[in-house]
Amino acid sequence: MWIYEKKLQYPVRVSTCNPMLAKFLIEQYGGADGELAAALRYLNQRYTIPDKVIGLLTDIGTEEFAHLEMIATMVYKLTKDATVEQMKAAGLDGHYADHDKALFYHNAAGIPFTTQYIQAKGDPIADLYEDIAAEEKARATYQWIINMSDDPDINDGLRFLREREIIHSQRFREAVEILKEEKGKKKIF
Amino acid sequence: MKQVPAEYYQLMEQLQAVDFVLVELTLYLDTHNDDLEAINQFNHYVKERKRIKKAFESQFGPLQQFGNSYSGHPWNWDDSPWPWQI
Numbered sequence: 001m002w003i004y005e006k007k008l009q010y011p012v013r014v015s016t017c018n019p020m021l022a023k024f025l026i027e028q029y030g031g032a033d034g035e036l037a038a039a040l041r042y043l044n045q046r047y048t049i050p051d052k053v054i055g056l057l058t059d060i061g062t063e064e065f066a067h068l069e070m071i072a073t074m075v076y077k078l079t080k081d082a083t084v085e086q087m088k089a090a091g092l093d094g095h096y097a098d099h100d101k102a103l104f105y106h107n108a109a110g111i112p113f114t115t116q117y118i119q120a121k122g123d124p125i126a127d128l129y130e131d132i133a134a135e136e137k138a139r140a141t142y143q144w145i146i147n148m149s150d151d152p153d154i155n156d157g158l159r160f161l162r163e164r165e166i167i168h169s170q171r172f173r174e175a176v177e178i179l180k181e182e183k184g185k186k187k188i189f
Numbered sequence: 190m191k192q193v194p195a196e197y198y199q200l201m202e203q204l205q206a207v208d209f210v211l212v213e214l215t216l217y218l219d220t221h222n223d224d225l226e227a228i229n230q231f232n233h234y235v236k237e238r239k240r241i242k243k244a245f246e247s248q249f250g251p252l253q254q255f256g257n258s259y260s261g262h263p264w265n266w267d268d269s270p271w272p273w274q275i
Contacts, residue, residue, distance in 0.1 A: 005253050008272045009212070010205060011198075056219040063212060073273040077190075167216065174220040 002062070009066040010160045013153035014077040019090035021154060022078040023108055024145050028071045028161075030105030030113040033137040035071055039064035041118040041134060045127045052182060053124070053175040057131075060168050067161055072103055074154060124179050132172045139165035191270035193249075198275075200245040204252075207241060210234050 028034040042061035046054050079087070079101055087096045094110050105113035119130045142162035146155055214231045221227065242252060251258030254266040 003253050003255055003257055006272060007201060007204065007208075007252055009208070011202065012273075053219075056216065059212075059215050059219055063216075069272065076273050167213070171216050171220055178220060 002065075008070055008073060009063070010070060010157060012070055012073040012077065012157050014074065015151045015153045017081045017086070018078045018151060018154075019082045019087050019092050021149055021151060022075045023090055023092055023095075024148055025071060025075050025078070025108075025154075026103075026106065027108040027141060027145070028138070029068065029075060029103065031107035031141070032117040033134055033141050034107070034113075035064050035068035035138075036105055036113060037117040038134060038138065039068060040115070041120075042131065044118070045120050045131070048120075048122050049124050049127060050179060050182065052178050053128070056171055056175055060171065063164070063168075067164065070157060070161065074157060075103055078154070125176060128172050128176050128179070132169050132176075135165045135169035135172065139169070191274045193270060193275050197249055200241065200248070204238070204241045204245060207234055207238050211238060 030036055039061050042057045042064065046057035046061065049057055079092075082090070082101075084096065087093065095104070095106075098104070107113075119127070121127055121130070139162055142158050142165065146158050146162070149155055149158065211231065211234050214227055214234070218224065218227055218231065246252055246258055250265040250268055251260060254260075258266075260266065
């Protein structure tokens with residue numbers, strides 16, 4: 001069971017209406033290395049991962065949903081006051097034709113989310129290496145978006161999210177070591 | 190955006206700060222389950238979170254539902270603002 005809390009994990013502030021920036025940010029909403037993919041990846045892998053790391057996958061997967069909400073809030077705030085002309089000028093004409101201002105799970109190029117973005121091999125080391133790679137790719141994506149953004153308030157939120165990817169990657173690396181140690185112990189007996 | 194009093198932001202930020210500590214310690218303890226100092230720190234902030242949650246909810250309504258917060262009358266869980274509206 002999950003319980004929703006009426007609170008963002010970290011405050012999201014937006015300096016000005018900027019649909020172009022929203023177009024980039026949607027990559028982290030419905031893109032290959034985005035927050036939806038992350039949440040679904042970990043919360044799906046946890047059923048068959050060894051007990052020692054189920055808690056970690058559950059908790060990081062849950063935190064990813066909080067990040068998804070932060071990205072959604074950014075996209076919402078960046079586009080809510082945009083005119084149709086501004087949406088078109090930002091390259092969101094295709095999005096507007098299908099969704100108006102509604103959010104949708106697609107990437108910055110408009111390609112809809114697919115479960116092909118996530119993996120579940122059932123081999124704990126393969127799954128955790130996949131998770132480490134996913135965190136590093138998400139960290140890089142946040143950096144590319146920060147490089148393109150000139151909104152200091154959005155960048156503050158994006159830097160927070162970038163740092164969380166680093167923490168998650170580090171925790172997953174520790175999980176790999178925990179499993180290796182477990183495997184080593186079993187050999188002794 | 191919906192207008193909320195300055196105190197809403199202050200209490201919310203206090204809660205976000207304490208919750209950041211708790212999220213960090215949760216993930217850390219998931220891979221370091223024997224670290225007593227971290228567990229003591231965790232339990233300290235659990236208490237701190239309860240205090241801030243109570244102060245926030247008494248002024249601005251429930252943060253969680255399904256029975257994890259008390260309700261006012263009338264039912265105020267579904268009152269605005271939602272987090273993306275402020």
